[in-house]
Amino acid sequence: MTERSRVAAATAAFLLAFTLFALATGRDAVDRWVAATALPPTLGETSVEIRDRTGALLRAFQVGNGIWRLAVQPDQVDPRYLALLVRYEDKRFWTHRGVDPLALLRAGWQALRHGGPVSGGSTLTMQVARLLEDGSTGRWAGKLRQIRVALALERRLGKRDILALYLTHAPFGGNLEGLRAASFAWFGKEPRRLTAAQAALLVALPQAPESRRPDRHPEIARQARNRVLHRVAAQGALPADEAAAARRAPVPQSQRGFPQLAPHLADALRARDPGQPRHDLTIDAQLQGALQALAAQAARRAGPDLSLALLVADHRSGEILAAVGSPGYGAARDGFVDMTTALRSPGSLLKPLIYGLAFDQGLAHPETLIHDGPVDFDGYAPRNFDGAYRGDIRVRAALQQSLNIPVVRLTEALGPARVIAALQRSGVQARIPGGRPGLAIALGGMGMRLQDIVQLYAALAAGGQGVSLRSEKTAPRSEANPVLSPEAAWQVGNILAGLPPPPGAQAGRLAYKTGTSYGHRDAWAVGYDGRHVIGVWIGRPDGTPVPGAFGGDLAAPVLFEAFGRLKPAFDRLPPPPPATLISAAADLPPPLRRFRPRGSFEAPGAALRLTFPPDGARLAADGAPVTVKLSGGAAPFSVIANGSPALTGQHAREVELPYPGAGFSTLVVVDRNGRSDRVTVWLD
Incomplete structure (x- = not known):
């Protein structure tokens, strides 16, 4: 007989003797002994979880020492797994009080008869006691302590609470603890629905988590799984044909990565509130995954070292549905930098707001003539991107062609402070160099985040009413402020919907604007339909130029692709409000037929x-x-x-x-x- 067999036999003999002793001694003495038990902590640290709008896991964070341990309750687990677990490990779990005398007697008798352990006598409650204390199972003192803690646990907790502790702390190999962590690692899913083969493997692993690891010892793991299937089928807990089919199923050969969706947003939320165990977001996990894949593909097409960010929101509710901070969450392309929150020059993306303010102020109408020619405002002499001049041009065409000189003329007439005030009403806090706005803000002379851009365009899409974007389901909705009149907002959207789309895309379905910042550092596209608004940024996180990069070439196709992954068809843009002035140029009131700069007449x-x-x-x-x-x-x-x-x-x-x-x-x-x-x- 080996040393291990002698120890096992001695332990089994002790268990048998203890059981007989407990039966013989008085109940009062045992009660006092159990009541005096000092229980170990039962609230172990579990992973911080980031969940999507439906409760799906977006991201989880490891606990101390790099352990994956996700909180779980029995009602979150496939009933098949629970049935197999109880049937295989502790078939009288629901009726015993922590220790199963019959199982101990059987285990002790078999160990004495065969000179070594044949079956275990530990209940699930005893296993929980060992897991909570990280105690030994082979020594008399350790086994006696487990019995005492198990009896005390049964008195102070309910059966489902004890089962939840097992499901949370059971070892499954490597740094995996708990059923949910194991199910994600070995099968890439929550344990709500498991096949018979999957459930049996998860029952078998905690008995010998390292020697049965499927990625290292697949044959041993397969044999252990099949023993579970054979026993439960023999006991009638699983149909024989289903057990036979499950035995033929392959075991996983490698661990799968845990979900890593919206990682930048997850990092920010955890850093802001590290004590919060769970964050429920408005993000849509399926859409987030699709757009992360799109961002990676589009960045590769755009060129080396380029990053890309995407933000999707519902402009009716203000809910952020997807937030992609970079093409990949890693060192490549500075992927750890969240470009949805980085301050960048918006280029010409403020032009629609400025035109809308001019419409509201009675300075212009979409059919108003405005002069595109050389100007000088006290030394500030803006030029169009291509250096050319168009002469007299309709305001509609000036915005669609994104000309610089007409919009600076309007900004001078409005006053830069009025533009900044409108941004603030929309909820945007722009960073202005020197703190004092000048005419250069019309052409991107300030710092804004992608989230600011999307928030501004959400207000345009919502009929000029400010929309407060939010990513957390529990975040209170802020009171919205009017940014533009509904009529001005519709006029702006109508103009932007007239822009020609990228090749192959539908025309007239999306109101959108592109932008390119000074020095080709940022390429932008942002657009909206009747329900959603999406913003796209492409560039280098360090702000170095990208020669030849234009928003219309790089970002606009990604914008339309993102809408395609969001939904099968565009939501219709709204009709004009009843009071909208839709008129040919000749029928406009005389002051609106031609824009004249302040002071010129x-x-x-x-x-x-x-x-x-x-x-x-x-x-x-x-x-x-x-x-x-x-x-x-x-x-x-x-x-x-x-x-x-x-x-x-x-x-x-x-x-x-x-x-x-x-x-x-x-x-x-x-x-x-x-x-x-x-x-x-x-x-x-």
């Missing part, structure tokens, strides 16, 4: 002011006409309500404006020389 006299109602006022109009009072300027006057001419040819400085409807209304007055003033009021 000022007539003598006081500046035009809309003195009543005051900006921001709340009026109880109750459907009655609204009194409008003017000062300064030169008659005749036109009053535009919510983008639509309401009064024209007025010479009086106090007029009655037909009730424009309840809610926010933007009123713009324009005099014969094109001077204008604007207020936004709330009408009850």
Whole structure:
């Protein structure tokens, strides 16, 4: 008899003797002995988990010493596995009180008879006791301690709690602890649905987790699995034909990687709140995986050392559905840098906002003529990207061609501070060099994040109403602020929907804009349909130039591909609001037919002011006409309500404006020389 056999036989004899002793001694003495037991901690550290909108695992983090240990409850596990586990390991688990005397007697008798262990006498509760204390199983003192802790556990915890401890702490080879970690590592899935072969292997592994590891000892693992299948089939717990088919199934030859979806976002959330065991996000795991794959493919097409970031949001709810910070989460292409949150120059992506503000201010209309020619604003002389001039051009065409000079003219007329105020209303906090905005902001002279860009365009898509983006399901929804009137926002979207799409893409279904920052450092594309908004950035994380990189060439195709992976068809863009001024150039009010820069035609006299109602006022109009009072300027006057001419040819400085409807209304007055003033009021 070997030394190991002698120890096992002695241990079995002790267990047999202890069982007989326990039966013979009084219940009160045993009760006092169990009640005095000091239990080990039962709340072991488990992996921080990042979950998607449906509860699917996006990413998990290892606990101390690099262990994968994921929290799990019995109701999260395939009932087949639980049935096989109890049947194979501890068939009286649901009825005994921590120790199974019959199993101990059987194990002791078999060990004495055969000179070594034949079957185990440990219950699942005893195994939990050993796992919690990391104790020995072969020595009398260790076995006695397990019995005592098992009896105490049964008194203080329920059966399902004990089962949950086993499912969380059982070893499955290497750095895998617990059923969920094992199921992900060996089968790449949650243990909610397991085949008979998979369930049997997971039952067999904890008995000898290292010697039965499928990736190192596949034949031993297969034999151990098949013993489980044979025994449970012989006991009638599994149909014979199903067990036979399961025995023919291959065992996994290698471990699979744990999910690593939205890793940059996961890192940020864990760093912000390291004590939170679980973060539930608005991310869609399937979409996130598809767009991470797209980002990797597109970055390879774009060129070496280039990074790429993507952000997808639902502009109706503000939920972020996918956030791709780089083409791959690794050292290649600086993949650890999250480019959705990096400050970059937005290039020409602010132009749609500036045109929308000009529409709201009564400075321009999509059919207004604006001059594209050399300009100089106190030493600042912007030029178009191609260095050419178009002369007189419609505002619609100027935006679609992304000309620089017309938008700087409008920015000068609006004032840069008004543009920054609109960004702030949309929830964007831009970084302005020197802290004071100048005309260069129209061409990207500031720092913005991809998330800021998507948030701004979400406001355009939502009819000018600010949208607060959020990635956490429990995050409160912020109160939205109006950025543009619905009419101006629709006009901007209508212009952007007229841009020709990349080759092979559908035209007119997506309102989108591309951008390229100074020195070809950033290539952008952002667009929206009736439901979703997507932003794309391509460039180098260190900010070095990418010669020849243009947003239209690099980023726009990725934008349309991303929409294709998001859904099979575009959601229809909304129709124009009822008050939208849709008119040919010749039918526009005279001041809107041609844009004239501030100061170029000022007539003598006081500046035009809309003195009543005051900006921001709340009026109880109750459907009655609204009194409008003017000062300064030169008659005749036109009053535009919510983008639509309401009064024209007025010479009086106090007029009655037909009730424009309840809610926010933007009123713009324009005099014969094109001077204008604007207020936004709330009408009850």
